[in-house]
Amino acid sequence: MSNAKVLPLVDPEGTGTAAPCCPPLTERPFTADEAETAARMFKALGDPVRLRLFSAVASHEGGEACVCDISDVGVSQPTVSHHLKKLKEAGLLTSERRGTWVYYRVEPSVLAAMGRLLSGGRSAGQ
């Protein structure tokens, strides 16, 4: 599975110079296209198991973790793999095989962009 088809959700540098997928939620009504793109990210985090997996990876040292470290979320391993794939398809994680183990890593720029999307860059109070 290639990581090449990560969605162009955000600017890779997180600088805000390259246009992210969407303006802050409070800035203007989303177009259908913007909503489709952003909803994909939110939907990926809209499952408790995926949220735990994502949080486990994000909070692990170096922002990466092998599957063996995070697969204790109460579901079978195929299910864990399934959810990790979903997170990867949403552009929130990337994976890399190193020997026996597969390591998953967060995309910090995506996290930052989603935070910006929600907090409007300002203090979220409009």
Place this chain on the structure above:
Amino acid sequence: MSNAKVLPLVDPEGTGTAAPCCPPLTERPFTADEAETAARMFKALGDPVRLRLFSAVASHEGGEACVCDISDVGVSQPTVSHHLKKLKEAGLLTSERRGTWVYYRVEPSVLAAMGRLLSGGRSAGQ
């Protein structure tokens, strides 16, 4: 429909003093309970139609809008109503009837808390 059953997702003031539902995603692995709570919010925003509705309300003057202003999202009015109800149940919106029209309003503190959750507690611009 009462707004009384809004979930205790975040501290109502957005000050961070009252404990929000969850730590930043990057701080520690979510517990099953934290994940369940936070996933409800993300899932609510994980649908394009809901995201457009929410963005339309959030970007409207005063942070509130009547249904008639935002129901042009390409689906029938019952469906719009259905999604607005979902957003309300997730604690992202509140509603109030004023005469003929029903007005929906965003919960700024919820937005801020979600931004904080994603950006690790810092100012979301990383």
Place this chain on the structure above:
DNA sequence: TGTCTATGTTGACACATGTCGAACCAGAGA
């Protein structure tokens, strides 16, 4: 080479979700 362990994939199933039309409810105004 063969075997073992760690992951990913496939197929199938039950359940949740998005959508609509029709019916219903709440105010406004005549």
Place this chain on the structure above:
DNA sequence: TCTCTGGTTCGACATGTGTCAACATAGACA
């Protein structure tokens, strides 16, 4: 009171999603 308009709820349906068991694959090691 009746009627009109804005909005919600109900019932039904098609689709999407989460889950697992079983199978397949990749690398390590003997």
